[in-house]
Amino acid sequence: MEEYVFIPDHRSSGEQLVATLQAVVAIDTELDFLAAPAGGAWGALPVAVRPMAEEAMTRGLEILEVVPQSGVALVRTSIAGPAPAAVGGTFHPVVNYTMAVADVRVGRLRLTGSLGPSGAEFFSIALQSAGTNKPIGNAIATLGLKNGSQQLTAVSDSAGIVRFGLRAKAVMDAMLAIEPGFAGHWGYLQRKADLVSGSVIMLDPIDLAGSADSLRHLLPPGPAGSGRGVVVGVVDSGVGPHNHLTNVEGDDDSSIGHGTHVAGIIAGNGGNGYAGVAPGASIRSYRVFDDPATGIARNFEIHRAIEQAVDDGCHIINLSLKAEREASPSHDDRVLSQAIEDAAEQGVLVVAAAGNDFRRFVAFPARHRDAIAVSALGWEPGLPANAYDRWTVSSDRGDPDRDVFFATFSNEGHAPTRIDLIGPGAGVVSTVPGDQYAPMSGTSMACPAMTGAIARILSANPAVLTMPPTRARYQAMRQLAFASLRKHGFGAIREGGGMII
Incomplete structure (x- = not known):
């Protein structure tokens, strides 16, 4: 059995076509029924969708799940071989994604x-x-x-x-x-x-009250209300519960901890130096990484989560994830591309991790033209002398601050890909399950640092925040994100425009 993701040609007709597929699959599929498509329940189908229905029958398609907002469907076929042709849409392979964290x-x-x-x-x-x-x-x-x-x-x-x-x-x-x-x-x-x-x-125990990590040194937490009014969708392994994440709705953490860490960077509200970048922002959690044993999510689930986040009124969506196996810098997963494009059309900004392939090209989906791709830097004094996360320290030093380094693991914007922003991603301390704190390293951490910074800016610009949810709002939000940046001397291929301040 092979699984594919079906994308309808048009949103409205796509919903009708997928609904028809569901109805047909539920009908008795005996051969004598197929032999007389003009009669019975077959004949009740609209003429325009009969070819799609006939194809579903002859290919043995089973509709597993449907995203109601877009008509995108996860389907299974009993026919081996290449992806089937489709009437009214296209079939695409299921693509696996992993969390963009660089440590174990x-x-x-x-x-x-x-x-x-x-x-x-x-x-x-x-x-x-x-x-x-x-x-x-x-x-x-x-x-x-x-x-x-x-x-x-x-x-x-x-x-x-x-x-x-x-x-x-x-x-x-x-x-x-x-x-x-x-x-x-x-x-x-x-x-x-x-x-x-x-x-x-x-x-060494973690003590941010006594010594800042790279995040708090380079991007100090905002005041308690910073980010208020902004809703951030975190598409990840779930979030919390955690006693310093009181502003979260949605799916709990699957115990992996990655999504909880990401959310704390954005909007953790712990005191004494432990707060996130925009502690007043609201988090909506969408769990796509369910299995701690595999740490993998499929493109269909991520597409569905993005569409739901848009429907739920999120202003920004954080994607600290990347395609699991990616051999080409031109790779494009249309399943996620459509979700990101739909989000931009509805005024929602997607921020994505550039990936941790040790200076390779920017991973997908960060390199999508409607996403903001974020690479990672660190601050060496924020790492204790024998800290595990010191493996992230490189000889590529900032200018003028030589204590700042470009993280060993971070991807770069090799053509045709590009980096937009850079953020703290080496030895970043944040919330983890069990009301604890732990450091993690990866563009998974740099990405929410910039997501939180954008939330902070957006909250201070209500005229943009309250614009109608269209691409014009997306463009205005993107312009705000690039309005006030600090360069660290790594060049555009590594840091894009720089880091939001």
């Missing part, structure tokens, strides 16, 4: 319970919180042996003990990386470590 935190649930071997003879380390000495459980630890000969991964137990599948009393010149998940710590990275079995590794 959102994959931590896949390793839960993988505690490593038991027994004192195996090489082990202990993880503790600096200051309190409390053990840190359920953290992912990776040990890379000298010369890259072996890489071992295990998860800490409730006592903070990590046991690797290695019988040794010590390791020399090893790489040690600790990713603590949602435990409120920065994690740990040491590229050349000499360790004896039983070594205690201290992880």
Whole structure:
């Protein structure tokens, strides 16, 4: 069985055609019925849609779901081979998308319970919180042996003990990386470590009241009402619940944590330096990443979420996601393209992550002409000395501020793609499930930073915010987004116009 996404040629006729398909599929499909299409319920169909109905029957089409706003449908066919031709529309392949986060935190649930071997003879380390000495459980630890000969991964137990599948009393010149998940710590990275079995590794707790991360240094949180009146759609893994996300409606987080982190960057309302960019904005959550094991969403679900966000009155839609496998900078997924174009026609601005393919071209859908593509930078003093997220630091430094760097992972605007804006995306601290905070890195983080900045500007310009929902409002919002930018010396291919201030 093959699945496709059907896009009708015209919105109004498309709804009628899809409704007809649904009706026909529900009718008895015995061969004698097909042989006499002019009689019975067949004959009751409008003449204009009979070819579509006949095609549905002969191709064994099953309508799985329909987006009522656009008539776009997810269909299944029993006929193997290339995508079928269509009357009144076109069939497109199902395309998978992943979250545009560059570290492994959102994959931590896949390793839960993988505690490593038991027994004192195996090489082990202990993880503790600096200051309190409390053990840190359920953290992912990776040990890379000298010369890259072996890489071992295990998860800490409730006592903070990590046991690797290695019988040794010590390791020399090893790489040690600790990713603590949602435990409120920065994690740990040491590229050349000499360790004896039983070594205690201290992880720095997050303290934004004492030391800002790259987001709060480069784009300080707005006042409590900043962003008020602006509704932001977050199409992601769901959001919250979290005690510093009191301005959210819609789908809860699937436990992946990515959507909650994104929402906190936009509009978290925690105090003492923990607030988001526009804490007064409202968030509407649309969960498309449901499965923590795969971390994948299909284009149909994302299209449906965008259409629903437009219907729900969102002014901005945040897409911290990218096509899973993308070999060409000219790739165009018409399923998402139509949703983004429809959103622009109805006055809604889409902001999207450029992707984390280590300087490759901008990913889809960020490079769509109606989307704003965002790359990532960081601020090195915002990362503790042994923080896990220091792997994002590059030698590409800002001008005049040499503490600012272009993130190692961030994509660039190689032709025919382009970068529009750049935002803080390396070691950004934000809300995660369990009323916790954790750092993450990726254009997934830079994207909501710029989404929040646009919400803040839009809230301060009610004349634009209250315009009729047409492309004219979209254009006015886009102009506001580019009205006040700061360049960091990375050039247009990396930072586009710069960062909103």
